Amino acid sequence: MTPTPRLVRLIEPLIGPDFRDAITGDLVERFELDLSRRGAIVAHLRLWRECFMALRHFGRLSTNQRVNPVRSFVADVRFGLRVLRRTPSFAIVCIITLALAIGPTAAILSVVDPLLFRPLPYGRPERLAFVWERGGNGSPITTGYTTIEDLRARATTLASVAAVGSWQTTLSTQENPERLQGARVSWNYFRTLAVPMMLGRDFTREEDAQNKNTVVILSHTLWERRFNADSSIVGRTIPLNETPRTVVGILPADYDDVINPAAQIFMPLGYVATLPWACRTCRHLTAVVRVRDGVSFERATAELNQISSQLVSAFPKEYPAVGFFLNPLQQDVMRDARPALLAILGAVALVLLIAVANVVNLHLAQSIRRETEFAVRAALGASGGRLIQQLVAEGLSVALAGVAAGLLLARAILPALVSRLPANLPRRTVIHLEGSVVLTLAVVAVLIALVIGLVPAIVARRRSLYSSEMRSAARQSAGHTRARAALVVGEIALALLLLCGAGLLSLSLTKLFDVDRGFDGNNVITLRFQASGPRYPDNAAILAARRRVLATAAAVPGVVDVSSITLLPLNGGLDRYGIMAQDKPLDHPERAPAATGYRVVGDYLKTMRIRILSGRDLTEADARDTSANPVVISASLARALWPGENPINKRIQLSNSRRRWSTVIGVAADVRQRSLNDDDGRAFYYPEDHWLFALTEGVLVARVNGNPEAVLRAVRAAVAGVDPSQPVVDVRTMDDVVSRSTAQRQLALLLFVSFAGLAVLLAAAGVYGVLAGSVSERTKEIGVRTALGATTIDTYALVLRRGLGMAAVGLLLGLVGAVATTRYLQALLFGVAPTDPTVLLVSAVLLFAVAFIACLIPARRAVHIEPMVALRQ
Amino acid sequence: MDTFGELEQLVLLAVMQAGADAYGVVVQAAIHQKARRDLTLGTIYKTLSRLETKGFVTSELGEPTAERGGRAKRYYRVSAAGRRALQHQLSALRAMAAGLDVGLEAP
Numbered sequence: 001m002t003p004t005p006r007l008v009r010l011i012e013p014l015i016g017p018d019f020r021d022a023i024t025g026d027l028v029e030r031f032e033l034d035l036s037r038r039g040a041i042v043a044h045l046r047l048w049r050e051c052f053m054a055l056r057h058f059g060r061l062s063t064n065q066r067v068n069p070v071r072s073f074v075a076d077v078r079f080g081l082r083v084l085r086r087t088p089s090f091a092i093v094c095i096i097t098l099a100l101a102i103g104p105t106a107a108i109l110s111v112v113d114p115l116l117f118r119p120l121p122y123g124r125p126e127r128l129a130f131v132w133e134r135g136g137n138g139s140p141i142t143t144g145y146t147t148i149e150d151l152r153a154r155a156t157t158l159a160s161v162a163a164v165g166s167w168q169t170t171l172s173t174q175e176n177p178e179r180l181q182g183a184r185v186s187w188n189y190f191r192t193l194a195v196p197m198m199l200g201r202d203f204t205r206e207e208d209a210q211n212k213n214t215v216v217i218l219s220h221t222l223w224e225r226r227f228n229a230d231s232s233i234v235g236r237t238i239p240l241n242e243t244p245r246t247v248v249g250i251l252p253a254d255y256d257d258v259i260n261p262a263a264q265i266f267m268p269l270g271y272v273a274t275l276p277w278a279c280r281t282c283r284h285l286t287a288v289v290r291v292r293d294g295v296s297f298e299r300a301t302a303e304l305n306q307i308s309s310q311l312v313s314a315f316p317k318e319y320p321a322v323g324f325f326l327n328p329l330q331q332d333v334m335r336d337a338r339p340a341l342l343a344i345l346g347a348v349a350l351v352l353l354i355a356v357a358n359v360v361n362l363h364l365a366q367s368i369r370r371e372t373e374f375a376v377r378a379a380l381g382a383s384g385g386r387l388i389q390q391l392v393a394e395g396l397s398v399a400l401a402g403v404a405a406g407l408l409l410a411r412a413i414l415p416a417l418v419s420r421l422p423a424n425l426p427r428r429t430v431i432h433l434e435g436s437v438v439l440t441l442a443v444v445a446v447l448i449a450l451v452i453g454l455v456p457a458i459v460a461r462r463r464s465l466y467s468s469e470m471r472s473a474a475r476q477s478a479g480h481t482r483a484r485a486a487l488v489v490g491e492i493a494l495a496l497l498l499l500c501g502a503g504l505l506s507l508s509l510t511k512l513f514d515v516d517r518g519f520d521g522n523n524v525i526t527l528r529f530q531a532s533g534p535r536y537p538d539n540a541a542i543l544a545a546r547r548r549v550l551a552t553a554a555a556v557p558g559v560v561d562v563s564s565i566t567l568l569p570l571n572g573g574l575d576r577y578g579i580m581a582q583d584k585p586l587d588h589p590e591r592a593p594a595a596t597g598y599r600v601v602g603d604y605l606k607t608m609r610i611r612i613l614s615g616r617d618l619t620e621a622d623a624r625d626t627s628a629n630p631v632v633i634s635a636s637l638a639r640a641l642w643p644g645e646n647p648i649n650k651r652i653q654l655s656n657s658r659r660r661w662s663t664v665i666g667v668a669a670d671v672r673q674r675s676l677n678d679d680d681g682r683a684f685y686y687p688e689d690h691w692l693f694a695l696t697e698g699v700l701v702a703r704v705n706g707n708p709e710a711v712l713r714a715v716r717a718a719v720a721g722v723d724p725s726q727p728v729v730d731v732r733t734m735d736d737v738v739s740r741s742t743a744q745r746q747l748a749l750l751l752f753v754s755f756a757g758l759a760v761l762l763a764a765a766g767v768y769g770v771l772a773g774s775v776s777e778r779t780k781e782i783g784v785r786t787a788l789g790a791t792t793i794d795t796y797a798l799v800l801r802r803g804l805g806m807a808a809v810g811l812l813l814g815l816v817g818a819v820a821t822t823r824y825l826q827a828l829l830f831g832v833a834p835t836d837p838t839v840l841l842v843s844a845v846l847l848f849a850v851a852f853i854a855c856l857i858p859a860r861r862a863v864h865i866e867p868m869v870a871l872r873q
Numbered sequence: 874m875d876t877f878g879e880l881e882q883l884v885l886l887a888v889m890q891a892g893a894d895a896y897g898v899v900v901q902a903a904i905h906q907k908a909r910r911d912l913t914l915g916t917i918y919k920t921l922s923r924l925e926t927k928g929f930v931t932s933e934l935g936e937p938t939a940e941r942g943g944r945a946k947r948y949y950r951v952s953a954a955g956r957r958a959l960q961h962q963l964s965a966l967r968a969m970a971a972g973l974d975v976g977l978e979a980p
Binding site for chain 1: 890897898901913914915916918919922933937938939940941942944945946947
């Protein structure tokens with residue numbers, strides 16, 4: 001027997017018994033016919049239409065109802081559209097108001113949903129976690145290879161333990177050499193994540209060994225971008241750092257590495273425990289684990305802590321503290337972005353609320369005008385429910401149009417929004433306007449329609465209690481006016497919340513930019529350059545290339561000072577070393593104070609205008625002199641090592657290194673490395689020539705005269721000309737680098753300011769609308785007052801008292817709300833308390849001023865009412 | 874005498890076209906094929922029930938069939954009154970159209 005489609009089964013009982021078999025049977029037949037002739041999509045679309053029309057003509061929801069609800073609803077929607085067409089300005093204002101709120105809502109939802117709520121694109125992602133070691137100050141830190149090996153061998157609660165470290169390489173093709181961000185991973189990394197290759201194969205255990213790790217896996221985007229999605233690339237070699245490497249696999253298109261969001265290429269780690277950089281204290285690897293099925297994270301953590309105690313008792317000098325952190329992957333990667341995203345989501349929800357309040361307000365005003373129409377309908381026998389149904393149907397037309405317009409707006413703003421997200425945010429490639437968001441908004445539209453329909457109805461019903469009385473015009477609209485005033489008060493309160501948020505964020509950002517960052521980034525330009533491949537086999541060759549680049553850049557007109565550094569401040573890198581003072585031996589080297597290590601070529605401190613507080617700067621003579629071993633340290637490091645003492649000529653050594661003792665020759669001002677708001681400022685500057693190894697990549701820093709952008713282009717061209725096979729990347733001004741380091745705050749600020757502006761505008765429109773309505777209703781009364789001798793000031797006072805009264809109540813409620821909610825912004829604030837009285841006060845005054853202006857327009861109209869004209873009306 | 878609208882006229886003609894096998898899907902297909910009108914079953918049954926009230930068609934239930942999920946068909950047949958009304962209406966139409974170039978010729 002032919003199966004009956006679910007939709008048909010659903011409507012079958014709703015169709016009158018006389019025609020039930022005939023119609024539903026025909027529907028089944030028709031559907032089967034369409035399915036075989038025209039395909040599933042057409043068949044389903046037709047089925048929906050057929051069922052809808054069948055219900056319309058033959059449906060009934062209960063046996064004794066005369067009116068068919070589907071039919072009457074269709075009629076109501078049609079009627080609603082006609083009403084809207086009759087008052088196009090009203091419809092347009094409502095739709096634009098809703099669209100202005102729904103557009104940003106849809107865009108923000110599209111961003112927040114994949115980042116915070118959608119599961120990561122791995123197999124059973126809820127079982128994946130990071131394992132961090134516990135640092136000396138109790139915070140999570142990365143881990144070393146040998147520790148990861150121990151975890152793999154001992155932990156029975158973990159199904160799989162993988163290691164990942166950062167890696168950069170140069171795709172050294174003849175044309176267009178490119179610096180690639182990549183990752184070095186243990187052979188079981190993709191197996192741990194449960195990600196199969198799209199083409200080729202995964203790494204094998206044998207390939208994860210020293211000198212055997214000559215294979216790579218490409219990301220889908222790199223494969224498409226640089227290799228034209230050519231599947232024959234699998235098995236062939238590509239030149240990396242001018243050395244051939246075999247491509248063994250291509251990752252699927254939806255693969256997204258949340259651990260290294262920028263990684264495009266992967267190679268096996270290739271460590272063995274005997275390598276010097278595989279030690280327990282060589283903490284440059286991240287451990288990613290899959291917790292065994294059926295094992296709780298608590299149990300796994302307990303086992304990890306047990307292993308940690310064993311390790312610490314076996315190697316007491318190699319671990320700063322006992323314990324591991326087992327952090328679920330998704331929570332951990334979104335830890336920094338989460339508070340900002342949630343705050344923005346909250347803000348956009350407030351905007352939506354205000355917009356809905358405004359539209360309801362407009363409908364309330366409209367329903368006063370349509371009073372006669374409703375009265376006639378009621379007199380002709382329309383029940384209360386029937387009238388509400390009509391209002392909801394009208395609301396639905398407005399709400400759906402608003403959602404549609406809002407979605408168009410969202411499509412326009414989403415790309416701009418995504419481009420402003422912090423560059424290091426994972427998962428940004430998966431942000432699209434999704435069906436789920438559209439569906440959510442459709443539900444929102446229905447809710448809005450219900451509110452639009454129900455609020456006027458409730459107000460009207462309350463009023464009908466004294467419908468038998470003779471009512472004055474003022475009395476008639478009393479219920480409406482009260483409801484409208486309440487809505488406006490709510491709008492003002494919500495707008496104040498947003499305004500306070502915007503104020504707090506803006507003050508934070510101002511204070512953040514005022515922070516003494518320790519260097520002067522004005523007129524400083526920077527770029528990264530390379531010296532990698534067989535032509536640069538050792539430190540001497542790399543450093544010679546470094547000096548050639550610096551000399552070339554120095555010759556460019558406009559360049560004043562030029563130098564190179566291994567790490568640029570505020571650019572997202574971190575390179576920390578434990579520092580020991582010779583005169584203060586520590587029994588536990590892992591607890592030595594950590595400091596950021598900068599290796600320099602040239603006058604870096606001078607280029608960046610980093611102040612020398614005592615002693616002297618490093619010179620080129622220091623770099624050439626291999627017998628002395630000079631170092632400049634920051635003031636904070638000096639204080640940490642020798643509080644209250646003169647550090648000059650004292651000697652330090654990097655913990656756990658076999659390097660020689662270095663003599664402190666100078667103390668420099670602290671520089672913000674990690675971020676403007678969070679850094680301990682401990683650092684040391686070391687001549688790169690004296691370091692054990694030279695990095696193949698250097699960061700050029702130059703101070704320039706005149707327009708930095710113009711000099712930047714010239715320097716870039718000059719540097720690229722030194723060795724055209726070496727890519728030059730991240731060409732920027734230092735101001736741009738600093739600005740980018742605050743991308744998340746700037747985005748939050750931009751959104752809050754836009755939302756607050758919109759909210760204030762809507763609230764002002766609400767105040768204006770209510771007052772304008774009340775003035776035109778009270779024209780007669782005001783005319784009488786004027787005739788009886790009320791002065792201009794009296795009339796102003798009459799209108800303003802009402803408007804400013806609403807504003808005052810709204811502001812009061814808003815202040816209470818602000819005190820209660822601004823703490824959710826805490827993570828985004830800097831140097832300002834969430835309840836900063838100045839910000840709250842300034843926001844309130846600003847909003848009051850806007851409300852005052854909104855009151856003035858109707859008040860002026862009231863003043864100009866001619867008593868005779870008013871009375872004759 | 875009762876007259877009828879264009880929709881009723883279409884459905885009535887389609888029932889006649891379908892002969893002994895006149896039920897919803899067949900009527901719908903006939904109208905779609907000959908008149909290029911895409912009517913839904915709901916509309917067709919509504920029209921048929923109106924025609925039945927006016928006495929222009931009669932209907933009877935058939936046997937339940939498997940391809941309809943075990944549901945019976947309702948077969949329609951044009952009554953004598955229906956046939957007369959149709960003839961009356963069409964001849965009126967032809968008379969009005971005579972001599973005009975509107976594509977409706979006398980037989």
